[in-house]
Amino acid sequence: xxxxxxxxxxxxxxxxxxxxxxxxxxxxxxxxxxxxxxxxxxxxxxxxxxxxxxxxxxxxxxxxxxxxxxxxxxxxxxxxxxxxxxxxxxxxxxxxxxxxxxxxxxxxxxxxxxxxxxxxxxxxxxxxxxxxxx
Amino acid sequence: xxxxxxxxxxxxxxxxxxxxxxxxxxxxxxxxxxxxxxxxxxxxxxxxxxxxxxxxxxxxxxxxxxxxxxxxxxxxxxxxxxxxxxxxxxxxxxxxxxxxxxxxxxxxxxxxxxxxxxxxxxxxxxxxxxxxxxxxxxxxxxxxxxxxxxxxxxxxxxxxxxxxxxxxxxxxxxxxxxxxxxxxxxxxxxxxxxxxxxxxxxxxxxxxxxxxxxxxxxxxxxx
Numbered sequence: 576x577x578x579x580x581x582x583x584x585x586x587x588x589x590x591x592x593x594x595x596x597x598x599x600x601x602x603x604x605x606x607x608x609x610x611x612x613x614x615x616x617x618x619x620x621x622x623x624x625x626x627x628x629x630x631x632x633x634x635x636x637x638x639x640x641x642x643x644x645x646x647x648x649x650x651x652x653x654x655x656x657x658x659x660x661x662x663x664x665x666x667x668x669x670x671x672x673x674x675x676x677x678x679x680x681x682x683x684x685x686x687x688x689x690x691x692x693x694x695x696x697x698x699x700x701x702x703x704x705x706x707x708x709x
Numbered sequence: 710x711x712x713x714x715x716x717x718x719x720x721x722x723x724x725x726x727x728x729x730x731x732x733x734x735x736x737x738x739x740x741x742x743x744x745x746x747x748x749x750x751x752x753x754x755x756x757x758x759x760x761x762x763x764x765x766x767x768x769x770x771x772x773x774x775x776x777x778x779x780x781x782x783x784x785x786x787x788x789x790x791x792x793x794x795x796x797x798x799x800x801x802x803x804x805x806x807x808x809x810x811x812x813x814x815x816x817x818x819x820x821x822x823x824x825x826x827x828x829x830x831x832x833x834x835x836x837x838x839x840x841x842x843x844x845x846x847x848x849x850x851x852x853x854x855x856x857x858x859x860x861x862x863x864x865x866x867x868x869x870x871x872x873x874x875x876x877x878x879x880x881x882x883x884x885x886x887x888x889x890x891x892x893x894x895x896x897x898x899x900x901x902x903x904x905x906x907x908x909x910x911x912x913x914x915x916x917x918x919x920x921x922x923x924x925x926x927x928x929x930x931x932x
Contacts, residue, residue, distance in 0.1 A: 596829040596865050603814055603822060639860065667864050687807050687867045690814065 586610045586700050591621040591636040591645060592665075597686070601635055601665075604690055608697045617641050618648025625655050633700050638666040638675065646678035653679035661700050784921060791917050798914070803907055807870030820922075824915045830869050831908055837862040838901055845893055855893060856885040862900075873903045 588610040592598040598614050605612050613631070615621040617640040624631075634652070636645040643651075649662055664675025664683045672683040684692060798804040808823075815822040841858045844851055863878035877900045884892030 594833075594861060594865060596826060596833065596868050599829060600811070600814075600826060600868060603819055606818075607814070639857065667860065667867065686864055687810075687870075690810055 584704065586633060586697055586704065587631045588612050588697075589621060589624065589631040589634045590614045591618060591634060591640070591648060593617055593637065593640040597637065597665075601688070604688075604693050605635075605697070608694065610697065618643030618645055618651075621648045622651045622655075625652055625657060631660055632704055633661040633663065633697070635663045635665055636675075636680070638664065638668075638671050646674045646680075649675065649678040649680055661696070663696065787917060787921055791914070791921065794910075794914050794917065798910060803873055803910060804870045805872040807867065809870075811869065824918070827869055827911050827915070830865050830871070831911070833865060834862060834874075834904060837865070838897070838904060841897055841900075845890070845897060850888070850890055852885045852888055852893075856882055859885065871907055874900065874907060877903055 586605075586608065588605050590598050590601050590605075590612060592601065592614065593616050602612050602614065610633075613624065613629070615624060618636070619642040621634070621636070622643070634649075636649060638645040645664060645666070649664070652660070652662070661682070662680045664672070664678075664680040665686060665688060666675070666683075667686040672685075675683050682696065795804075798808075811823045811826055819825075837858055841855060841862070844854050844858060859878050859881045863875055863882070866874035866878065877896060881893055881896040881900065884890075884896055
């Protein structure tokens with residue numbers, strides 16, 4: 576996995592995941608791309624972060640979680656006007672892609688995640704972030 | 710300290726034999742004799758290393774007997790055992806490519822990453838299995854809850870490449886879908902057996918890895 580192409584200010588990543596092992600693996604992957612990582616254990620916590628004024632460049636969001644599911648949280652986050660943030664739906668079922676995309680996700684990644692697909696996504700977010708700062 | 714004549718050769722042969730202990734089931738008498746020999750050799754060659762007499766009364770679980778990391782064990786032999794053990798996991802269908810992906814993530818910044826991930830799985834999965842068993846015993850049956858629990862277990866198992874666990878979870882989910890309680894019960898028993906076997910194998914694997922870790926860390930530090 577190459578990380579040398581990632582440059583500029585760190586990408587602010589939000590992981591919305593209730594399963595510790597998945598959150599740990601994804602955190603480790605994102606750390607290799609020098610991301611600033613925040614973890615929310617369910618959709619409601621993720622929405623609360625945005626209501627508190629926190630800003631993120633990318634969200635990795637699981638589907639089935641207690642309190643609030645991933646798609647429901649994505650809908651609420653988009654309704655707050657957060658149209659710029661890249662949202663990646665992550666779940667074990669391929670048939671769940673539509674529920675993420677309908678809610679406002681940009682990409683769907685099935686679990687277990689292929690680690691080499693994360694790099695290009697982070698690079699794209701990084702490029703967009705640096706271009707907007709110019 | 711002067712070397713006892715014949716002791717290094719005896720030590721190497723005993724060490725080589727002890728590496729095979731993870732692969733060969735010994736009788737209690739054979740195990741006891743080997744422990745006593747090792748005890749005598751250690752007292753002669755390494756008088757500062759104390760082996761309490763209780764170590765002579767070990768159980769028939771060779772993988773639980775830890776050797777000092779790389780002070781006695783031949784490094785290359787140990788590495789070969791680790792490679793062989795990992796290959797057997799793949800050949801016997803216990804692990805799949807996902808485990809290799811985890812190992813690719815491991816580096817100097819996260820040197821124990823794979824073991825930490827597996828530890829998370831082994832910590833969380835018994836809770837899920839217990840909850841599944843508890844839910845199966847409830848009446849009326851809650852197949853939706855059962856499906857949700859097994860979905861979590863399947864996801865965790867998939868994340869470390871535990872393919873047999875993952876497959877059995879799929880079987881369980883199919884029984885849930887059919888509302889087949891007896892099928893769920895049988896599948897749960899198989900899941901528990903697979904989990905116990907996987908746990909034992911992975912714990913043995915990481916125990917061997919820990920024995921080469923200090924040497925590999927020293928080698929990497931000199932680079």
